[in-house]
Every structure is written in C-alpha cells, then in structure tokens.
Amino acid sequence: MALAYKTSCEKCNISLxxxxxxxxxxxxxTFCETCATEMACICxxxxxxxxxxPKRNMD
Structure with a gap:
C-alpha cells in the first residue's frame, strides 16, 4: 500500500x-513542519x- 500524500497541512491549510x-x-x-513543531510532534x-x-520523486 502506497503512502497517501495529502496536499495541505491539516492545521493551517498551507499547500503541500x-x-x-x-x-x-x-x-x-499530515502537518507542515511549523505546525508539527508547535504541537511538539504529537498528532x-x-x-x-x-x-x-519522505519526499517523493515524481520523475
């Protein structure tokens, strides 16, 4: 099963x-790094x- 790459942060809605x-x-x-840090890396x-x-190479 492939990892689902969501297109926005679930807290601030920034585009990803x-x-x-x-x-x-x-x-x-899924959260941007800024929001994840603000939440002490706890979902x-x-x-x-x-x-x-992980980053995905789309070549």
Missing part, C-alpha cells in the same frame, strides 16, 4: 506537494508521534 517538508503520523495525518488526532514525511 510531494517535495514539501511535512510530518505525518502512522495514520497519515492532535491520534496522539501518535509525528515524523518527517
């Missing part, structure tokens, strides 16, 4: 693409750890 710096939890909740939805999302 596959090369954007973003953080995700194990349920693929507000599941309370799991937010980690850096």
């Amino acid at each position: 693409n596959t090369q954007s710096e973003a953080c995700i939890c194990s349920y693929e909740c 507000p939805n599941c309370h799991g750890e937010l980690v850096k999302r």
Whole structure:
C-alpha cells in the first residue's frame, strides 16, 4: 500500500506537494513542519508521534 500524500497541512491549510517538508503520523495525518513543531510532534488526532514525511520523486 502506497503512502497517501495529502496536499495541505491539516492545521493551517498551507499547500503541500510531494517535495514539501511535512510530518505525518502512522495514520497519515499530515502537518507542515511549523505546525508539527508547535504541537511538539504529537498528532492532535491520534496522539501518535509525528515524523518527517519522505519526499517523493515524481520523475
């Protein structure tokens, strides 16, 4: 199963693409790095750890 790359931060709604710096939890909740840092890298939805999302090369 492929990772779902969401197109915006779930907190501030900033636009994200596959090369954007973003953080995700194990349920693929997605936040920009700024929001993730403000939330101490804890997902507000599941309370799991937010980690850096890998970048996807679309070549």
